[in-house]
Amino acid sequence: MRELPESAAVRVLAFREGIPEEQTDTVAAEWPLTLYVNDEEFATLVCTPTHLKEMTVGFLASEGVIEKYEDIADLYFNLERGLAYVELVKKTAVHPALFSKRRISSCCGKSRQSFYFASDARTARPVSSSLTLTPEECRLLMDRLQELSALHRETGGVHNAALYRSGTKLCAFSDIGRHNALDKIHGHCLLHGVDPRDTILLFSGRISSEVVLKAAKIGSSLLLSKSAPTDLALRLAEELGITAVGFIRGNRLNVYTHVSRIAGSDYL
Amino acid sequence: MRELPESAAVRVLAFREGIPEEQTDTVAAEWPLTLYVNDEEFATLVCTPTHLKEMTVGFLASEGVIEKYEDIADLYFNLERGLAYVELVKKTAVHPALFSKRRISSCCGKSRQSFYFASDARTARPVSSSLTLTPEECRLLMDRLQELSALHRETGGVHNAALYRSGTKLCAFSDIGRHNALDKIHGHCLLHGVDPRDTILLFSGRISSEVVLKAAKIGSSLLLSKSAPTDLALRLAEELGITAVGFIRGNRLNVYTHVSRIAGSDYL
Numbered sequence: 439m440r441e442l443p444e445s446a447a448v449r450v451l452a453f454r455e456g457i458p459e460e461q462t463d464t465v466a467a468e469w470p471l472t473l474y475v476n477d478e479e480f481a482t483l484v485c486t487p488t489h490l491k492e493m494t495v496g497f498l499a500s501e502g503v504i505e506k507y508e509d510i511a512d513l514y515f516n517l518e519r520g521l522a523y524v525e526l527v528k529k530t531a532v533h534p535a536l537f538s539k540r541r542i543s544s545c546c547g548k549s550r551q552s553f554y555f556a557s558d559a560r561t562a563r564p565v566s567s568s569l570t571l572t573p574e575e576c577r578l579l580m581d582r583l584q585e586l587s588a589l590h591r592e593t594g595g596v597h598n599a600a601l602y603r604s605g606t607k608l609c610a611f612s613d614i615g616r617h618n619a620l621d622k623i624h625g626h627c628l629l630h631g632v633d634p635r636d637t638i639l640l641f642s643g644r645i646s647s648e649v650v651l652k653a654a655k656i657g658s659s660l661l662l663s664k665s666a667p668t669d670l671a672l673r674l675a676e677e678l679g680i681t682a683v684g685f686i687r688g689n690r691l692n693v694y695t696h697v698s699r700i701a702g703s704d705y706l
Numbered sequence: 707m708r709e710l711p712e713s714a715a716v717r718v719l720a721f722r723e724g725i726p727e728e729q730t731d732t733v734a735a736e737w738p739l740t741l742y743v744n745d746e747e748f749a750t751l752v753c754t755p756t757h758l759k760e761m762t763v764g765f766l767a768s769e770g771v772i773e774k775y776e777d778i779a780d781l782y783f784n785l786e787r788g789l790a791y792v793e794l795v796k797k798t799a800v801h802p803a804l805f806s807k808r809r810i811s812s813c814c815g816k817s818r819q820s821f822y823f824a825s826d827a828r829t830a831r832p833v834s835s836s837l838t839l840t841p842e843e844c845r846l847l848m849d850r851l852q853e854l855s856a857l858h859r860e861t862g863g864v865h866n867a868a869l870y871r872s873g874t875k876l877c878a879f880s881d882i883g884r885h886n887a888l889d890k891i892h893g894h895c896l897l898h899g900v901d902p903r904d905t906i907l908l909f910s911g912r913i914s915s916e917v918v919l920k921a922a923k924i925g926s927s928l929l930l931s932k933s934a935p936t937d938l939a940l941r942l943a944e945e946l947g948i949t950a951v952g953f954i955r956g957n958r959l960n961v962y963t964h965v966s967r968i969a970g971s972d973y974l
Binding site for chain 2: 484491496500589614623646
Protein backbone atom coordinates (compact mmCIF):
# COMPACT_ATOMS: atom_id res chain seq x y z
CA MET A 439 0.00 0.00 0.00
CA ARG A 440 1.20 3.48 -0.86
CA GLU A 441 2.34 5.38 2.22
CA LEU A 442 0.70 8.67 3.08
CA PRO A 443 2.77 11.38 4.78
CA GLU A 444 2.43 11.48 8.57
CA SER A 445 3.46 15.12 8.77
CA ALA A 446 3.39 18.23 6.65
CA ALA A 447 5.52 21.35 6.29
CA VAL A 448 3.70 24.62 6.94
CA ARG A 449 4.69 28.28 6.92
CA VAL A 450 4.65 29.81 10.37
CA LEU A 451 5.28 33.24 11.79
CA ALA A 452 7.39 32.46 14.85
CA PHE A 453 7.65 35.11 17.56
CA ARG A 454 10.66 34.86 19.88
CA GLU A 455 10.86 37.56 22.55
CA GLY A 456 8.28 39.50 20.54
CA ILE A 457 10.32 39.42 17.31
CA PRO A 458 8.56 37.77 14.35
CA GLU A 459 10.35 35.52 11.89
CA GLU A 460 8.91 33.52 9.02
CA GLN A 461 9.84 29.86 9.34
CA THR A 462 8.87 26.45 8.07
CA ASP A 463 7.41 24.17 10.72
CA THR A 464 6.49 20.49 10.66
CA VAL A 465 3.02 19.58 11.90
CA ALA A 466 1.28 16.24 12.32
CA ALA A 467 -0.99 15.12 9.48
CA GLU A 468 -4.65 14.64 10.36
CA TRP A 469 -6.65 12.53 7.93
CA PRO A 470 -10.25 11.27 7.90
CA LEU A 471 -10.81 7.64 6.86
CA THR A 472 -14.38 6.54 6.27
CA LEU A 473 -15.07 2.84 6.78
CA TYR A 474 -17.64 0.87 4.84
CA VAL A 475 -18.62 -2.50 6.29
CA ASN A 476 -20.52 -4.82 3.95
CA ASP A 477 -21.21 -1.83 1.67
CA GLU A 478 -22.74 0.27 4.44
CA GLU A 479 -21.02 3.34 5.82
CA PHE A 480 -19.89 2.48 9.34
CA ALA A 481 -17.74 5.24 10.85
CA THR A 482 -15.19 7.95 10.09
CA LEU A 483 -11.86 7.76 11.92
CA VAL A 484 -9.77 10.92 12.03
CA CYS A 485 -6.21 9.67 12.28
CA THR A 486 -2.53 9.82 11.46
CA PRO A 487 -2.56 8.08 8.06
CA THR A 488 -0.09 5.30 8.83
CA HIS A 489 -0.74 1.61 9.51
CA LEU A 490 -4.30 1.97 8.25
CA LYS A 491 -4.75 -1.79 8.05
CA GLU A 492 -3.80 -2.26 11.71
CA MET A 493 -6.06 0.61 12.73
CA THR A 494 -9.05 -0.64 10.77
CA VAL A 495 -8.72 -4.22 12.04
CA GLY A 496 -8.16 -3.04 15.62
CA PHE A 497 -11.09 -0.63 15.47
CA LEU A 498 -13.47 -3.30 14.16
CA ALA A 499 -12.34 -5.71 16.89
CA SER A 500 -12.67 -3.01 19.54
CA GLU A 501 -16.20 -2.23 18.36
CA GLY A 502 -17.11 -5.92 18.46
CA VAL A 503 -17.65 -6.18 14.69
CA ILE A 504 -14.98 -8.89 14.36
CA GLU A 505 -13.33 -11.22 16.84
CA LYS A 506 -10.38 -12.32 14.74
CA TYR A 507 -8.71 -11.23 11.52
CA GLU A 508 -10.20 -14.24 9.72
CA ASP A 509 -13.68 -12.74 10.19
CA ILE A 510 -12.71 -10.31 7.43
CA ALA A 511 -13.20 -11.66 3.90
CA ASP A 512 -11.74 -8.62 2.17
CA LEU A 513 -10.26 -5.28 3.14
CA TYR A 514 -9.11 -2.64 0.67
CA PHE A 515 -8.41 1.07 0.71
CA ASN A 516 -9.05 3.92 -1.67
CA LEU A 517 -6.50 6.42 -0.39
CA GLU A 518 -7.41 9.17 -2.85
CA ARG A 519 -10.96 9.23 -1.54
CA GLY A 520 -10.07 8.31 2.06
CA LEU A 521 -12.22 5.19 2.09
CA ALA A 522 -11.79 1.68 3.50
CA TYR A 523 -14.00 -1.17 2.34
CA VAL A 524 -14.47 -4.12 4.65
CA GLU A 525 -16.25 -7.28 3.64
CA LEU A 526 -17.04 -9.62 6.47
CA VAL A 527 -17.24 -13.39 6.10
CA LYS A 528 -20.70 -13.22 7.65
CA LYS A 529 -22.78 -10.77 5.66
CA THR A 530 -25.23 -10.34 8.51
CA ALA A 531 -22.66 -10.04 11.27
CA VAL A 532 -23.09 -6.38 12.18
CA HIS A 533 -25.93 -5.46 14.48
CA PRO A 534 -27.41 -2.23 13.10
CA ALA A 535 -27.06 -0.59 16.53
CA LEU A 536 -23.28 -0.65 16.07
CA PHE A 537 -23.37 1.52 12.96
CA SER A 538 -22.40 5.09 13.60
CA LYS A 539 -24.57 7.56 11.78
CA ARG A 540 -22.08 10.39 11.99
CA ARG A 541 -21.54 10.30 8.30
CA ILE A 542 -20.78 12.47 5.33
CA SER A 543 -24.21 13.09 3.90
CA SER A 544 -24.82 13.61 0.23
CA CYS A 545 -25.02 17.38 0.68
CA CYS A 546 -21.24 17.44 1.02
CA GLY A 547 -20.55 15.12 -1.86
CA LYS A 548 -18.25 12.19 -1.34
CA SER A 549 -15.00 13.76 -2.48
CA ARG A 550 -12.06 14.53 -0.17
CA GLN A 551 -12.58 17.76 1.67
CA SER A 552 -11.96 19.46 4.97
CA PHE A 553 -15.52 19.00 6.20
CA TYR A 554 -15.82 15.30 6.78
CA PHE A 555 -19.00 15.44 8.86
CA ALA A 556 -22.20 16.83 7.40
CA SER A 557 -23.13 18.81 10.50
CA ASP A 558 -19.80 20.68 10.43
CA ALA A 559 -20.39 21.99 6.92
CA ARG A 560 -23.72 23.36 8.11
CA THR A 561 -22.67 24.83 11.47
CA ALA A 562 -19.04 25.95 11.09
CA ARG A 563 -19.23 29.22 9.19
CA PRO A 564 -16.35 31.58 8.41
CA VAL A 565 -15.75 34.23 11.07
CA SER A 566 -14.36 37.70 10.61
CA SER A 567 -12.92 40.16 13.06
CA SER A 568 -10.63 43.19 13.02
CA LEU A 569 -9.32 42.24 16.45
CA THR A 570 -5.56 42.31 16.98
CA LEU A 571 -3.44 41.00 19.85
CA THR A 572 0.21 41.43 20.73
CA PRO A 573 2.38 38.37 21.40
CA GLU A 574 2.64 39.58 25.02
CA GLU A 575 -1.17 39.60 25.36
CA CYS A 576 -1.28 36.05 24.00
CA ARG A 577 1.20 34.95 26.63
CA LEU A 578 -0.64 36.68 29.50
CA LEU A 579 -3.97 35.13 28.45
CA MET A 580 -2.39 31.67 28.31
CA ASP A 581 -0.93 32.18 31.81
CA ARG A 582 -4.40 33.08 33.07
CA LEU A 583 -5.93 29.98 31.50
CA GLN A 584 -3.51 27.82 33.45
CA GLU A 585 -4.30 29.68 36.68
CA LEU A 586 -8.04 29.25 36.19
CA SER A 587 -8.29 25.54 36.63
CA ALA A 588 -8.07 24.24 40.17
CA LEU A 589 -9.22 20.85 38.90
CA HIS A 590 -6.25 20.60 36.58
CA ARG A 591 -3.82 21.45 39.33
CA GLU A 592 -5.40 18.82 41.56
CA THR A 593 -5.77 15.97 39.11
CA GLY A 594 -3.53 16.71 36.13
CA GLY A 595 -6.24 15.18 34.02
CA VAL A 596 -8.42 17.78 32.33
CA HIS A 597 -8.47 20.24 29.45
CA ASN A 598 -9.19 23.91 30.04
CA ALA A 599 -10.93 26.33 27.72
CA ALA A 600 -11.83 29.99 28.23
CA LEU A 601 -13.41 32.77 26.23
CA TYR A 602 -12.14 36.33 26.59
CA ARG A 603 -13.08 39.71 25.18
CA SER A 604 -10.10 42.04 25.45
CA GLY A 605 -8.77 41.31 28.93
CA THR A 606 -12.16 40.26 30.32
CA LYS A 607 -13.01 36.64 30.95
CA LEU A 608 -16.47 35.75 29.62
CA CYS A 609 -16.40 32.14 30.79
CA ALA A 610 -14.04 29.23 31.49
CA PHE A 611 -14.59 25.49 31.76
CA SER A 612 -12.65 22.31 32.44
CA ASP A 613 -13.41 18.84 31.16
CA ILE A 614 -11.71 15.52 30.70
CA GLY A 615 -13.01 15.63 27.09
CA ARG A 616 -11.42 18.17 24.75
CA HIS A 617 -14.64 18.86 22.86
CA ASN A 618 -16.76 18.99 26.03
CA ALA A 619 -14.77 21.95 27.37
CA LEU A 620 -15.42 23.77 24.10
CA ASP A 621 -19.09 22.70 23.97
CA LYS A 622 -19.53 24.17 27.47
CA ILE A 623 -18.26 27.51 26.15
CA HIS A 624 -20.56 27.30 23.13
CA GLY A 625 -23.51 26.46 25.40
CA HIS A 626 -22.68 29.30 27.78
CA CYS A 627 -22.76 31.78 24.88
CA LEU A 628 -26.14 30.49 23.69
CA LEU A 629 -27.64 30.37 27.19
CA HIS A 630 -26.53 33.87 28.09
CA GLY A 631 -26.74 35.55 24.68
CA VAL A 632 -23.02 36.30 24.52
CA ASP A 633 -22.07 38.00 21.26
CA PRO A 634 -19.04 36.02 20.06
CA ARG A 635 -17.67 38.78 17.86
CA ASP A 636 -14.08 39.81 18.69
CA THR A 637 -13.70 37.08 21.29
CA ILE A 638 -10.55 35.07 21.93
CA LEU A 639 -10.75 31.34 22.53
CA LEU A 640 -8.05 29.85 24.76
CA PHE A 641 -7.48 26.13 24.84
CA SER A 642 -5.01 23.97 26.75
CA GLY A 643 -4.91 21.13 24.23
CA ARG A 644 -3.72 20.56 20.71
CA ILE A 645 -5.29 22.43 17.78
CA SER A 646 -7.02 19.59 15.91
CA SER A 647 -9.57 20.01 13.15
CA GLU A 648 -12.33 19.53 15.71
CA VAL A 649 -11.04 22.38 17.86
CA VAL A 650 -10.93 24.76 14.87
CA LEU A 651 -14.44 23.72 13.86
CA LYS A 652 -15.68 24.37 17.41
CA ALA A 653 -14.04 27.83 17.38
CA ALA A 654 -15.89 28.67 14.14
CA LYS A 655 -19.16 27.32 15.56
CA ILE A 656 -18.71 29.45 18.68
CA GLY A 657 -17.86 32.38 16.37
CA SER A 658 -14.43 33.15 17.78
CA SER A 659 -11.76 34.33 15.34
CA LEU A 660 -8.68 34.00 17.56
CA LEU A 661 -7.66 30.58 18.79
CA LEU A 662 -4.76 30.40 21.26
CA SER A 663 -3.16 27.16 22.43
CA LYS A 664 -0.01 26.11 24.20
CA SER A 665 0.15 22.99 22.05
CA ALA A 666 0.73 21.88 18.46
CA PRO A 667 -1.67 22.12 15.52
CA THR A 668 -2.37 19.54 12.80
CA ASP A 669 -2.24 20.17 9.06
CA LEU A 670 -5.99 19.67 8.58
CA ALA A 671 -6.73 22.05 11.46
CA LEU A 672 -4.64 24.73 9.76
CA ARG A 673 -6.34 24.24 6.38
CA LEU A 674 -9.70 24.66 8.14
CA ALA A 675 -8.48 27.70 10.09
CA GLU A 676 -7.33 29.29 6.84
CA GLU A 677 -10.70 28.57 5.24
CA LEU A 678 -12.79 29.72 8.22
CA GLY A 679 -10.94 32.99 8.86
CA ILE A 680 -9.44 31.90 12.18
CA THR A 681 -6.06 33.03 13.50
CA ALA A 682 -4.45 29.90 14.95
CA VAL A 683 -1.68 30.54 17.48
CA GLY A 684 0.13 27.53 18.93
CA PHE A 685 3.05 26.63 21.20
CA ILE A 686 2.47 29.65 23.45
CA ARG A 687 5.21 28.86 25.96
CA GLY A 688 7.36 31.37 27.79
CA ASN A 689 8.46 34.10 25.42
CA ARG A 690 7.67 32.20 22.22
CA LEU A 691 4.63 31.42 20.12
CA ASN A 692 3.81 30.42 16.55
CA VAL A 693 1.15 32.08 14.39
CA TYR A 694 -0.04 29.73 11.65
CA THR A 695 -2.97 31.37 9.88
CA HIS A 696 -4.43 34.85 9.34
CA VAL A 697 -1.30 36.29 10.90
CA SER A 698 -2.31 39.92 10.50
CA ARG A 699 -4.34 39.73 13.73
CA ILE A 700 -1.12 39.38 15.74
CA ALA A 701 0.50 42.77 16.14
CA GLY A 702 4.09 42.83 14.92
CA SER A 703 3.33 40.62 11.96
CA ASP A 704 3.16 43.74 9.77
CA TYR A 705 6.86 44.35 10.35
CA LEU A 706 7.63 41.60 7.89
CA MET B 707 -29.46 21.41 39.78
CA ARG B 708 -27.57 19.22 42.22
CA GLU B 709 -23.82 19.40 41.65
CA LEU B 710 -21.90 16.23 40.95
CA PRO B 711 -18.30 15.94 42.16
CA GLU B 712 -15.70 16.80 39.54
CA SER B 713 -13.02 14.73 41.22
CA ALA B 714 -12.70 11.70 43.47
CA ALA B 715 -10.29 10.51 46.14
CA VAL B 716 -8.61 7.18 45.41
CA ARG B 717 -6.10 5.02 47.24
CA VAL B 718 -2.77 4.88 45.47
CA LEU B 719 0.53 3.11 46.06
CA ALA B 720 3.05 5.86 45.36
CA PHE B 721 6.64 4.85 44.64
CA ARG B 722 9.27 7.51 45.20
CA GLU B 723 12.86 6.40 44.47
CA GLY B 724 11.58 2.83 44.51
CA ILE B 725 10.04 3.10 47.99
CA PRO B 726 6.28 2.39 48.13
CA GLU B 727 3.91 4.42 50.29
CA GLU B 728 0.12 4.22 50.49
CA GLN B 729 -1.45 7.59 49.85
CA THR B 730 -4.73 9.20 48.93
CA ASP B 731 -4.76 10.84 45.52
CA THR B 732 -7.32 13.05 43.79
CA VAL B 733 -8.32 12.05 40.28
CA ALA B 734 -10.66 13.67 37.76
CA ALA B 735 -14.21 12.32 37.62
CA GLU B 736 -15.28 10.79 34.32
CA TRP B 737 -19.01 10.46 33.82
CA PRO B 738 -21.15 9.29 30.91
CA LEU B 739 -24.24 11.36 30.06
CA THR B 740 -26.69 9.92 27.56
CA LEU B 741 -28.75 12.44 25.61
CA TYR B 742 -32.28 11.80 24.43
CA VAL B 743 -33.62 14.18 21.80
CA ASN B 744 -37.38 14.11 21.23
CA ASP B 745 -37.50 10.75 23.09
CA GLU B 746 -34.88 9.13 20.87
CA GLU B 747 -31.43 8.25 22.15
CA PHE B 748 -29.01 10.63 20.45
CA ALA B 749 -25.47 10.30 21.86
CA THR B 750 -23.45 9.53 24.98
CA LEU B 751 -20.98 12.20 26.13
CA VAL B 752 -18.24 11.09 28.50
CA CYS B 753 -17.43 14.19 30.51
CA THR B 754 -16.51 16.00 33.69
CA PRO B 755 -19.97 16.27 35.32
CA THR B 756 -20.10 20.03 35.73
CA HIS B 757 -22.05 22.62 33.71
CA LEU B 758 -24.11 19.89 32.10
CA LYS B 759 -26.64 22.36 30.75
CA GLU B 760 -23.94 24.39 28.97
CA MET B 761 -22.40 21.21 27.59
CA THR B 762 -25.68 19.80 26.32
CA VAL B 763 -26.76 23.04 24.67
CA GLY B 764 -23.30 23.56 23.15
CA PHE B 765 -23.13 19.99 21.89
CA LEU B 766 -26.54 20.20 20.23
CA ALA B 767 -25.59 23.49 18.57
CA SER B 768 -22.25 22.10 17.47
CA GLU B 769 -23.98 19.08 15.93
CA GLY B 770 -26.43 21.32 14.12
CA VAL B 771 -29.47 20.06 16.05
CA ILE B 772 -30.27 23.55 17.33
CA GLU B 773 -29.25 27.03 16.21
CA LYS B 774 -30.24 28.95 19.30
CA TYR B 775 -31.26 28.15 22.87
CA GLU B 776 -34.89 28.97 22.04
CA ASP B 777 -35.00 25.95 19.72
CA ILE B 778 -35.15 23.86 22.91
CA ALA B 779 -38.65 23.53 24.39
CA ASP B 780 -37.52 21.59 27.45
CA LEU B 781 -34.28 20.24 28.91
CA TYR B 782 -34.04 18.19 32.08
CA PHE B 783 -31.56 15.85 33.68
CA ASN B 784 -31.79 12.60 35.59
CA LEU B 785 -28.44 12.62 37.35
CA GLU B 786 -28.92 9.28 39.10
CA ARG B 787 -29.31 7.54 35.77
CA GLY B 788 -26.96 9.84 33.83
CA LEU B 789 -29.60 10.93 31.34
CA ALA B 790 -30.50 14.22 29.70
CA TYR B 791 -33.86 14.71 27.99
CA VAL B 792 -34.15 17.35 25.30
CA GLU B 793 -37.42 18.35 23.71
CA LEU B 794 -37.09 20.50 20.65
CA VAL B 795 -39.66 23.07 19.60
CA LYS B 796 -39.77 21.39 16.20
CA LYS B 797 -40.52 17.72 16.73
CA THR B 798 -39.20 16.80 13.31
CA ALA B 799 -36.09 18.93 13.47
CA VAL B 800 -33.46 16.20 13.71
CA HIS B 801 -32.38 14.52 10.51
CA PRO B 802 -32.01 10.82 11.33
CA ALA B 803 -28.48 10.84 9.89
CA LEU B 804 -27.40 12.98 12.85
CA PHE B 805 -28.33 10.38 15.41
CA SER B 806 -25.41 8.42 16.76
CA LYS B 807 -26.09 4.75 17.07
CA ARG B 808 -23.31 4.18 19.59
CA ARG B 809 -25.79 3.48 22.30
CA ILE B 810 -26.35 1.38 25.36
CA SER B 811 -28.30 -1.55 23.99
CA SER B 812 -30.83 -3.39 26.05
CA CYS B 813 -28.37 -6.21 26.75
CA CYS B 814 -26.64 -3.95 29.23
CA GLY B 815 -29.78 -2.67 30.87
CA LYS B 816 -30.26 1.03 31.30
CA SER B 817 -28.90 1.40 34.79
CA ARG B 818 -25.74 3.29 35.67
CA GLN B 819 -22.68 1.17 35.11
CA SER B 820 -19.10 1.25 33.97
CA PHE B 821 -19.83 -0.10 30.51
CA TYR B 822 -21.73 2.67 28.79
CA PHE B 823 -21.40 1.28 25.27
CA ALA B 824 -22.86 -2.07 24.31
CA SER B 825 -19.84 -3.17 22.31
CA ASP B 826 -17.52 -2.66 25.29
CA ALA B 827 -19.47 -5.02 27.48
CA ARG B 828 -19.10 -7.67 24.78
CA THR B 829 -15.45 -7.14 23.85
CA ALA B 830 -13.67 -5.95 27.01
CA ARG B 831 -13.17 -9.08 29.08
CA PRO B 832 -11.22 -9.39 32.34
CA VAL B 833 -7.54 -10.21 31.87
CA SER B 834 -5.28 -12.14 34.20
CA SER B 835 -1.51 -12.41 34.42
CA SER B 836 1.11 -13.35 37.00
CA LEU B 837 3.49 -10.82 35.44
CA THR B 838 5.35 -8.50 37.80
CA LEU B 839 7.44 -5.42 37.09
CA THR B 840 9.73 -3.32 39.25
CA PRO B 841 9.25 0.45 39.44
CA GLU B 842 12.62 0.79 37.70
CA GLU B 843 11.41 -1.37 34.80
CA CYS B 844 8.30 0.81 34.48
CA ARG B 845 10.48 3.88 34.25
CA LEU B 846 12.82 2.38 31.65
CA LEU B 847 9.90 1.27 29.48
CA MET B 848 8.35 4.74 29.64
CA ASP B 849 11.70 6.27 28.60
CA ARG B 850 11.78 3.94 25.61
CA LEU B 851 8.25 4.90 24.58
CA GLN B 852 9.30 8.53 24.38
CA GLU B 853 12.39 7.62 22.34
CA LEU B 854 10.34 5.60 19.86
CA SER B 855 8.38 8.37 18.26
CA ALA B 856 10.22 10.56 15.78
CA LEU B 857 6.87 12.04 14.75
CA HIS B 858 6.22 13.27 18.25
CA ARG B 859 9.62 14.90 18.49
CA GLU B 860 9.04 16.60 15.16
CA THR B 861 5.47 17.81 15.59
CA GLY B 862 4.66 17.65 19.32
CA GLY B 863 1.21 16.59 18.27
CA VAL B 864 0.70 12.83 18.60
CA HIS B 865 0.09 10.09 21.13
CA ASN B 866 2.38 7.10 21.36
CA ALA B 867 1.49 3.56 22.33
CA ALA B 868 3.64 0.45 22.47
CA LEU B 869 3.27 -3.19 23.46
CA TYR B 870 6.11 -4.99 25.22
CA ARG B 871 6.75 -8.51 26.48
CA SER B 872 9.47 -8.42 29.12
CA GLY B 873 12.04 -6.05 27.63
CA THR B 874 11.09 -6.82 24.02
CA LYS B 875 9.05 -4.43 21.91
CA LEU B 876 6.26 -6.19 20.03
CA CYS B 877 4.98 -3.09 18.25
CA ALA B 878 4.67 0.68 18.61
CA PHE B 879 2.46 3.25 16.91
CA SER B 880 1.80 6.97 16.90
CA ASP B 881 -1.43 8.74 16.12
CA ILE B 882 -3.06 12.11 16.62
CA GLY B 883 -6.05 10.16 18.01
CA ARG B 884 -5.62 8.48 21.41
CA HIS B 885 -7.80 5.50 20.54
CA ASN B 886 -6.30 5.13 17.05
CA ALA B 887 -2.83 4.48 18.51
CA LEU B 888 -4.35 1.72 20.67
CA ASP B 889 -6.48 0.34 17.84
CA LYS B 890 -3.30 0.04 15.74
CA ILE B 891 -1.77 -2.13 18.49
CA HIS B 892 -4.92 -4.22 18.70
CA GLY B 893 -4.95 -4.64 14.92
CA HIS B 894 -1.25 -5.56 14.86
CA CYS B 895 -1.89 -8.34 17.40
CA LEU B 896 -4.79 -9.73 15.36
CA LEU B 897 -2.95 -9.46 12.02
CA HIS B 898 0.19 -11.16 13.30
CA GLY B 899 -1.33 -13.57 15.80
CA VAL B 900 0.43 -11.98 18.79
CA ASP B 901 -0.50 -13.69 22.06
CA PRO B 902 -1.38 -10.79 24.36
CA ARG B 903 -0.77 -12.72 27.59
CA ASP B 904 1.82 -11.13 29.91
CA THR B 905 2.19 -8.07 27.71
CA ILE B 906 2.69 -4.51 28.92
CA LEU B 907 0.82 -1.66 27.27
CA LEU B 908 2.57 1.73 27.33
CA PHE B 909 0.65 4.86 26.55
CA SER B 910 1.70 8.51 26.43
CA GLY B 911 -1.74 9.94 27.24
CA ARG B 912 -4.11 9.99 30.18
CA ILE B 913 -5.69 6.80 31.49
CA SER B 914 -9.35 7.35 30.59
CA SER B 915 -12.05 4.69 30.64
CA GLU B 916 -11.58 4.21 26.93
CA VAL B 917 -7.88 3.47 27.34
CA VAL B 918 -8.56 0.85 30.04
CA LEU B 919 -11.24 -0.74 27.86
CA LYS B 920 -8.82 -0.87 24.93
CA ALA B 921 -6.18 -2.53 27.15
CA ALA B 922 -8.70 -5.21 28.14
CA LYS B 923 -9.74 -5.69 24.53
CA ILE B 924 -6.09 -6.08 23.50
CA GLY B 925 -5.69 -8.47 26.45
CA SER B 926 -2.90 -6.62 28.23
CA SER B 927 -2.90 -6.66 32.04
CA LEU B 928 -0.34 -3.94 32.72
CA LEU B 929 -1.08 -0.40 31.62
CA LEU B 930 1.69 2.18 32.04
CA SER B 931 1.22 5.91 31.47
CA LYS B 932 3.10 9.08 32.25
CA SER B 933 -0.20 10.86 32.80
CA ALA B 934 -3.19 10.96 35.16
CA PRO B 935 -6.07 8.47 35.42
CA THR B 936 -9.79 9.19 35.86
CA ASP B 937 -12.02 7.66 38.52
CA LEU B 938 -14.11 5.69 36.00
CA ALA B 939 -10.95 4.33 34.36
CA LEU B 940 -9.76 3.04 37.74
CA ARG B 941 -13.11 1.38 38.52
CA LEU B 942 -12.92 -0.37 35.16
CA ALA B 943 -9.27 -1.36 35.70
CA GLU B 944 -10.21 -2.86 39.06
CA GLU B 945 -13.07 -4.78 37.47
CA LEU B 946 -11.09 -5.95 34.45
CA GLY B 947 -7.99 -7.12 36.33
CA ILE B 948 -5.70 -4.43 34.96
CA THR B 949 -2.79 -2.89 36.86
CA ALA B 950 -2.98 0.84 36.14
CA VAL B 951 0.26 2.75 36.68
CA GLY B 952 0.22 6.51 36.15
CA PHE B 953 2.44 9.58 36.48
CA ILE B 954 5.60 7.67 35.56
CA ARG B 955 7.96 10.63 35.67
CA GLY B 956 11.58 10.58 36.78
CA ASN B 957 11.93 8.47 39.93
CA ARG B 958 8.22 8.44 40.81
CA LEU B 959 5.10 6.60 39.75
CA ASN B 960 1.65 5.80 41.13
CA VAL B 961 0.08 2.33 41.14
CA TYR B 962 -3.71 2.58 41.32
CA THR B 963 -5.14 -0.92 40.85
CA HIS B 964 -4.03 -4.55 41.20
CA VAL B 965 -0.87 -3.32 42.87
CA SER B 966 0.60 -6.78 43.52
CA ARG B 967 2.00 -6.84 39.97
CA ILE B 968 4.46 -4.08 40.86
CA ALA B 969 7.37 -5.55 42.82
CA GLY B 970 7.90 -3.85 46.14
CA SER B 971 4.20 -3.50 46.79
CA ASP B 972 4.39 -6.61 49.04
CA TYR B 973 6.58 -4.70 51.50
CA LEU B 974 3.49 -2.93 52.76
